């Protein structure tokens with residue numbers, strides 16, 4: 001089976017890769033571009049560990065084909081910090097001990113960043129429902145929700 | 160290590176909540192987990208798995224798979240060592256089936272190819288001829304006289320005569336005379352309970368990268384809770400010397416007990432040896448469910464007698480656990496934990512370890528204990544209800560304390576059960592008003608905690624910073640706790656300490672990160688290693704000052720003259736001593752290697768409010784409070800995290816999670832969509848109260864906290880749901896159909 005040539009933009013960088021037509025965007029990011037921040041927890045769209053943005057929209061990269069990235073803007077966890085400066089969400093997740101093992105963290109950060117861009121003033125319930133597609137088995141979500149709410153408040157104060 | 164009783168005050172670093180040292184790596188995607196490793200020339204592997212619950216393997220034809228372009232090699236059981244005994248044989252049999260597939264998902268062959276897609280294509284071309292055998296997946300059915308036999312001769316000597324060959328181990332313990340005790344009771348309640356198997360549900364599937372050469376030297380990278388254990392088992396299974404296999408633990412994306420054993424690692428090593436290339440092997444989620452560690456399912460009978468004033472006069476329990484197609488269900492823990500919270504004169508507990516056609520059970524957070532608490536604490540709740548007694552007061556009346564002869568034998572040392580009950584009673588949650596269709600439940604829980612073999616090295620650098628090398632993988636922030644304890648002892652800032660998890664070639668043996676042992680045992684070892692280094696620092700200062708080593712003390716990060724020499728010399732800061740250490744006697748390191756005694760048992764009390772929708776039978780957890788004895792919280796935020804995580808897993812176990820097998824013995828819900836773990840919108844905030852009753856066996860009084868938090872939730876939630884629904888629930892999970900059925904039965908009855 002012949003491979004497909006894909007040109008896409010990841011975290012602002014134009015990149016190219018060859019992928020099998022059956023390969024997912026998650027596989028392409030991890031295996032072709034060496035961006036292993038997005039994780040595969042299920043491969044079926046149920047855990048959110050593979051969350052990335054595609055043209056600004058939150059997607060499960062395990063449910064997107066690598067070939068579909070052609071001409072798109074992809075955002076991954078590796079692109080959240082601004083150089084050495086962490087995004088406020090990243091900073092708060094560390095401060096709040098909002099991660100234990102940390103395998104869910106990349107997906108949750110990508111997802112919550114997308115939430116706050118859409119809705120800078122979410123209620124606790126809105127955060128909980130927005131994150132309902134991101135499984136965390138370690139924390140019981142308590143500290144994650146608090147970190148997100150507090151980041152949102154900080155960002156509102158700053159703007 | 161000699162202890163003069165734990166330090167209980169004057170902490171400077173311990174008890175604070177600094178950022179974890181690996182935080183940056185984990186929020187930027189830089190941290191390397193199991194599946195994130197690569198090697199030059201690496202192949203990708205996939206495993207052929209049995210679609211049958213029980214079948215004889217007649218033949219395996221690999222020729223078509225081998226002919227596929229890009230396939231490099233195929234292995235079957237013939238590529239592993241022969242002649243293994245005991246648990247190593249069981250593990251090999253589980254890792255790769257011999258002549259019989261014992262459960263749906265059992266590995267029968269594996270392929271390595273140049274890409275993951277080719278490997279997955281190739282496994283479909285491996286032709287396995289099966290002769291299907293009768294199967295059994297239910298624990299009670301597996302004990303019945305007509306049950307199909309999983310494996311003849313698997314039972315050990317503990318099993319009384321006349322039981323089915325699927326009963327492979329038996330446990331009995333207790334003291335006093337239960338018949339006499341029951342006769343003295345004003346009310347005796349006996350009931351039957353069941354729980355379904357659940358999965359640890361770590362979000363990171365098992366993953367490894369292996370290289371094994373014809374020279375018998377190997378390298379293995381994998382996500383594991385204990386890489387020395389992986390080293391030992393893998394070396395045995397592929398037939399090489401333990402020390403020739405170097406194992407590096409990746410960052411680990413959750414384990415909860417399920418990553419204390421091996422599943423795919425020996426397969427990757429065997430493929431690598433045969434292909435002479437590095438091999439990466441990653442399970443998909445379905446494989447995680449079908450072929451890695453679920454818990455046991457249980458069938459339990461519990462009987463408790465009580466006086467009108469709440470005094471328990473006797474208690475007995477029978478606990479039947481199936482552990483899949485191998486011996487090892489943790490029924491003795493179930494039996495021993497069942498009545499541990501209570502000081503009982505008459506108590507008897509019996510356990511059965513039963514084999515079925517299911518995957519080999521693996522440890523899950525306090526293995527066996529949560530189920531016991533579910534049955535026992537449900538009966539206590541019923542007794543309190545019938546006799547009109549307060550649930551916390553009644554538990555306090557019977558609570559175990561220092562000196563109590565435990566239900567499982569020994570006398571308790573200093574324990575904190577009473578303190579957790581008092582704190583729960585005083586918590587505003589306990590007296591808050593309840594809404595419509597809501598009920599409140601409480602439960603206690605108990606876990607032993609474990610210590611285990613431990614090695615730690617601490618090395619000082621010339622600039623006065625320190626590195627600690629530990630061997631227990633960091634599952635939930637333990638690097639931070641280790642650095643805090645070292646900072647406390649050395650008197651240098653937390654930030655000046657780096658904690659690394661060593662590979663098996665860089666440190667002595669360390670037992671697995673399990674049994675809530677890391678903060679206790681690696682912590683104790685870190686403190687001991689730091690004290691060892693401090694002794695050497697004091698020695699250098701003594702030599703410089705020309706005084707006796709004994710006349711030097713270590714305070715606030717400095718060597719100071721003491722006794723008759725006090726005040727004679729200026730304090731020498733750590734960095735002053737290390738700056739010249741090369742010239743004053745060489746590198747300054749500290750070590751600890753031992754198996755510490757005195758892990759210190761732990762108790763918790765949980766309070767939960769549940770709301771049951773009478774129309775649909777759906778339960779919502781509206782409020783949750785965890786009260787647990789941590790002995791001493793080193794990094795309180797991560798202690799709270801353990802409390803909250805255990806409670807959340809308990810909520811899943813109580814309400815949703817279960818392995819569902821069809822008539823054909825196949826697992827029907829092998830995806831997160833169908834095996835539903837709690838999501839953010841299912842849960843409330845989880846309040847925590849950290850009780851600190853110091854453990855006499857640790858220099859700071861630490862007790863492990865990781866496991867006890869999952870012991871009370873099943874029962875606490877069952878008590879809350881039963882109160883809300885007005886009908887006692889005896890079977891987990893309390894899913895909406897089960898609650899509806901119980902409500903309907905009550906209406907009809």
Ligand code: FES
Pocket residue numbers: 039040041042043044045046047048049050051060061062063
């Ligand atoms: S890996 Fe994509 S949702 Fe789980």
Ligand code: FES
Pocket residue numbers: 098099100101102103104105135136137138139362412413
């Ligand atoms: S921190 Fe482990 S899964 Fe979320």
